[in-house]
Amino acid sequence: MASIELDIWRGEWGLASIDLECLKVLTYMKFIGVPVKVREASNPFFTPKGTLPVMRDGRTVLTNFEEVVTYLKSLHYSTDVHLNQKQAAEASAFTQYLRDKLYPAYQYAWWVDEKNYGDITRPAYAKALQIPFNFYYPSKYQSSAKAMVDALYGEHTDLKEIEKTIYNEAEKCLKTLSDRLGESEYFFGNRPSSFDATVFAYLAPLVKAPFPNGTLSNHVKGIANLSRFVARISQKNFRNVTDDYNRANCQKQSRGSQSEREAAQFPHETRNKILAAVFAALAMTGYAVANGLFQRISGSSWQRTLLLNRLRIAKKHFNRINKLKEMKAAQGERT
Amino acid sequence: MPEVSLKDTIITSLNAQEPWPENVKLFQPYEVEQILLPDNASCLAVQAFLKMCNLPFEVEMRWNAEFMSPSGRVPFIKCGAFVVSELEPIVQFAANKNVSLCARLSTEERAEMRAYMSLITNVLVNAELYISWVDQDTFNAVTRVRNSSVYPWPLGWLQTRSKRASVIKRLKALHWHDKTLDQVLADVEQCCNSLSQRLGDRDYFFGTPTELDALVFGHVFTIITTRLPCRKLADTVRRHDTLVALAKRIDEQYFKRP
Numbered sequence: 001m002a003s004i005e006l007d008i009w010r011g012e013w014g015l016a017s018i019d020l021e022c023l024k025v026l027t028y029m030k031f032i033g034v035p036v037k038v039r040e041a042s043n044p045f046f047t048p049k050g051t052l053p054v055m056r057d058g059r060t061v062l063t064n065f066e067e068v069v070t071y072l073k074s075l076h077y078s079t080d081v082h083l084n085q086k087q088a089a090e091a092s093a094f095t096q097y098l099r100d101k102l103y104p105a106y107q108y109a110w111w112v113d114e115k116n117y118g119d120i121t122r123p124a125y126a127k128a129l130q131i132p133f134n135f136y137y138p139s140k141y142q143s144s145a146k147a148m149v150d151a152l153y154g155e156h157t158d159l160k161e162i163e164k165t166i167y168n169e170a171e172k173c174l175k176t177l178s179d180r181l182g183e184s185e186y187f188f189g190n191r192p193s194s195f196d197a198t199v200f201a202y203l204a205p206l207v208k209a210p211f212p213n214g215t216l217s218n219h220v221k222g223i224a225n226l227s228r229f230v231a232r233i234s235q236k237n238f239r240n241v242t243d244d245y246n247r248a249n250c251q252k253q254s255r256g257s258q259s260e261r262e263a264a265q266f267p268h269e270t271r272n273k274i275l276a277a278v279f280a281a282l283a284m285t286g287y288a289v290a291n292g293l294f295q296r297i298s299g300s301s302w303q304r305t306l307l308l309n310r311l312r313i314a315k316k317h318f319n320r321i322n323k324l325k326e327m328k329a330a331q332g333e334r335t
Numbered sequence: 336m337p338e339v340s341l342k343d344t345i346i347t348s349l350n351a352q353e354p355w356p357e358n359v360k361l362f363q364p365y366e367v368e369q370i371l372l373p374d375n376a377s378c379l380a381v382q383a384f385l386k387m388c389n390l391p392f393e394v395e396m397r398w399n400a401e402f403m404s405p406s407g408r409v410p411f412i413k414c415g416a417f418v419v420s421e422l423e424p425i426v427q428f429a430a431n432k433n434v435s436l437c438a439r440l441s442t443e444e445r446a447e448m449r450a451y452m453s454l455i456t457n458v459l460v461n462a463e464l465y466i467s468w469v470d471q472d473t474f475n476a477v478t479r480v481r482n483s484s485v486y487p488w489p490l491g492w493l494q495t496r497s498k499r500a501s502v503i504k505r506l507k508a509l510h511w512h513d514k515t516l517d518q519v520l521a522d523v524e525q526c527c528n529s530l531s532q533r534l535g536d537r538d539y540f541f542g543t544p545t546e547l548d549a550l551v552f553g554h555v556f557t558i559i560t561t562r563l564p565c566r567k568l569a570d571t572v573r574r575h576d577t578l579v580a581l582a583k584r585i586d587e588q589y590f591k592r593p
Contacts, residue, residue, distance in 0.1 A: 089529035151508035
């Protein structure tokens with residue numbers, strides 16, 4: 001079997017990927033332990049639908065979670081075999097429930113809320129993208145999220161009202177999920193299923209991303225069994241990612257407490273000062289030249305050169321006349 | 336936000352003091368010549384819910400019910416000083432008056448019920464909207480005629496146009512607009528499968544009637560009894576005998592004409 005390749009958005013804040021759909025697929029693949037080569041894509045321009053994730057296996061190219069689940073099932077990789085028919089029905093009902101109630105809130109928190117978008121979402125996606133694309137894709141995704149919120153909650157004119165309604169619904173949904181999970185390890189029995197991957201993908205970014213406006217993530221963090229669920233799955237399946245992040249975080253913190261941080265910043269500071277000075281000098285000179293401040297000096301020097309030249313020529317003439325006079329005098333003496 | 340929640344609690348407590356009034360009216364569009372498939376389904380679901388609760392109400396048909404409703408969607412009920420629209424808020428409203436069908440369910444069962452209700456509003460409602468407004472045959476033969484029937488000539492055309500645009504915007508936002516009819520039908524098939532799996536051979540989903548039964552009845556009954564040029568949706572639903580039997584049972588029990 002050709003090896004499966006998966007292109008995803010890069011991770012941040014101890015997440016394997018910052019994107020909901022990528023995280024779903026990735027978590028599911030971790031659950032079943034299928035060998036997969038993960039690549040962090042820097043540009044979704046050449047993907048079939050202009051979105052990530054993209055899964056490639058030979059000639060098969062898939063772009064969404066349901067297709068991936070079906071495809072892997074056809075390769076006899078599946079986590080849902082231990083579900084009976086009733087549980088499978090329940091899982092599909094709950095998936096739609098999340099899509100109906102939690103997805104609008106998720107999109108609102110990530111894209112529509114201006115503060116979160118400016119501080120978190122846009123920088124995160126811009127970091128993941130290459131240079132001309134990072135000006136285009138974040139705002140494209142934002143406008144599609146805004147269109148969705150507008151289409152679903154268009155009857156409220158005020159954005160505050162919309163925010164309140166969406167977050168209320170999401171809170172109810174999270175409460176329901178927490179009731180359903182109870183104290184068990186996974187949603188259906190003691191083995192993970194595709195539904196667990198979906199729930200994890202919704203909740204993990206909300207728990208881990210440092211939102212400045214964290215109404216929704218505070219709801220998630222406030223529910224003990226759901227945050228335990230997220231911590232458990234990321235500990236089990238994404239241990240290397242979280243460990244790396246924690247280590248980096250620890251280093252940063254230990255550095256931050258001492259004056260080493262200043263030392264680490266020092267060369268940058270000098271460099272920045274020099275750059276600033278050079279830039280300022282260049283700008284001022286340019287301004288001066290543009291305004292003709294140098295014209296008088298350069299003009300006078302030109303005139304001076306002309307004057308000197310004339311003087312030199314005059315001197316030459318003078319010398320020649322003197323020479324001629326001397327020769328005449330010498331001839332007169334001889335005769 | 337504290338002042339908003341305070342307002343909510345005041346409304347709730349005011350509301351709870353009063354019993355269910357006698358002259359409750361349910362507003363909906365004209366059933367014979369105007370109403371469309373999705374609206375009809377939700378109106379029927381609300382009627383079934385109110386009848387299951389034994390709450391008296393009168394159906395009042397208005398051509399502009401849609402524009403009278405606070406949320407812009409039909410049906411809505413006028414109950415004393417309150418105007419409440421759509422099934423979920425109406426269920427909430429009745430629960431505030433201590434009328435509830437799911438009081439004896441456990442929290443897990445309630446969670447499950449909410450999930451299945453979402454499944455229906457997400458899949459069946461969107462499929463109905465898709466069939467009525469996106470499918471060309473149905474739109475031309477049924478939706479356009481019925482929707483513009485209550486307006487004078489140029490207004491009907493304009494109103495249909497703008498309504499279609501808003502429905503398509505909604506479907507686009509939910510990624511339903513780029514599906515083909517077959518994909519829509521496959522989704523409906525899967526949804527019906529889940530529902531009939533859950534129902535099994537019981538009479539109702541949770542033993543006794545709940546709002547989930549009302550919602551399923553509203554949609555299934557409307558889909559199988561409405562004549563449309565595109566019969567595939569009705570055929571897909573009709574293949575699930577248990578759901579059809581449930582719809583018939585509720586129809587006979589609660590809607591029997593005297």
